[in-house]
Amino acid sequence: MTDTETPLDLAALETLIRSDSASRGEPISKLGYFCAPFRPANGPFSDKVIKVYRGLADPAALDRLHQCHDDYVQALKGAAVPMPDTQFLLLSMEGTRIPVIVQQALPASSMMRPQMQNGDLPETLKLMESAGQVIARFWHWAEQAPMRIGFHPSIRNFAVLDGEAIFFDTFPPLIHYSRDEMGKMLLQFSEKRLMRWVGPFLQTKVTGIQDEWYSPAETLVGMVGSACRLRPEHAAAYLDWGRDFVGREMKPWAEEALAGLDRPPKLPGYWTGFRKVLGLQGEPNV
Incomplete structure (x- = not known):
């Protein structure tokens, strides 16, 4: 790095x-x-x-x-x-x-998602803490940023190497573009022809996909939700970690985040539908 x-x-x-x-x-x-x-x-x-x-x-x-x-x-x-x-x-x-x-390139073994799938509970909680620290650090910095800027810190966009979470998804660049402009980019650059074909008829819903990326609370809640879906047997522990983490590291957004951590967070229905149609099941995109 x-x-x-x-x-x-x-x-x-x-x-x-x-x-x-x-x-x-x-x-x-x-x-x-x-x-x-x-x-x-x-x-x-x-x-x-x-x-x-x-x-x-x-x-x-x-x-x-x-x-x-x-x-x-x-x-x-x-x-x-x-x-x-x-x-x-x-x-x-x-x-x-x-x-x-x-x-x-990063080592395949460092990808966070398979480590979350294969690790025991203490190991996966350490992975989440590493990623959570990066999320909190970014948003505390972004509070002082004059431009519109977002972050997409999903589990599949992180590697964790020697205890350090490494972020590698820089496209689309979540900076400067307005909400409407970013919504159009989600269609323009989609690799899936079907999405480019049907997407314009659902532009409002497509545009909404990005909203989580521009919300400090929702980026953290989204990561916890992904962890709960990957390892449902540990969902209660992941929710406990999330509630503790926002109180420790993301106090400005704790109230909003806590509202999303009272039960395992779910993906929005429209995004779940898009993923199924497009064959996107959450595999690593690196």
């Missing part, structure tokens, strides 16, 4: 992206909402995760996306959120510019 960006061989990266899956390696996850990230099996990018997104016809919108992503990474660093080295590029390919994120 250094701040030094290593120059990338863009020609080699373009060749890698154009190559078939046999050459570049199978996707790490095929269930991502915006793309299916992959880690090459060999070559100069074998220690990187590559995330390739849909292009846009509007050059100004792409330039803005690039700037917002750079600003978001800097904001996360300013909030002392641990992150792998992350670079955003606009590659000129086939007559258009394609957004690409190149990120330092």
Whole structure:
């Protein structure tokens, strides 16, 4: 997690992206909402995760996306959120510019979700405490931020390595965009053609997906809810942890958070429906 960006061989990266899956390696996850990230099996990018997104016809919108992503990474660093080295590029390919994120790969064994699935109760509570500290740190920093900024600290967007929670999901960049603009982005960049086709008819509901990401209380409640769904046998302990944590570390938002922690939190019905239609079952998206 250094701040030094290593120059990338863009020609080699373009060749890698154009190559078939046999050459570049199978996707790490095929269930991502915006793309299916992959880690090459060999070559100069074998220690990187590559995330390739849909292009846009509007050059100004792409330039803005690039700037917002750079600003978001800097904001996360300013909030002392641990992150792998992350670079955003606009590659000129086939007559258009394609957004690409190149990120330092993390060990598969460090992903928080499988650790939550396989650990015993004390181990999983330590994982949640590590992630919770990052959530609290971000929102206390964001209280002083002049811009609209959000955070999506779901279990599947964290790794935990040597006791430290590491956040790695920087797309879409949750900074500067208005609520309506972000709602449209959720459709524009969706990898799922079905979502882009039916989404405009449900724009109000799609736009609402983001609201949790801009609420300090709901980001914490959302993580607790995910833990309860992953390990329902430990739900009571996770709720107890959440109530204790907001009292210790997130006092400005404790009242709102406590209201969502009186029972295992559930996903909104419309988002559950979208996930089932799109085949998104919460697998890691790194």
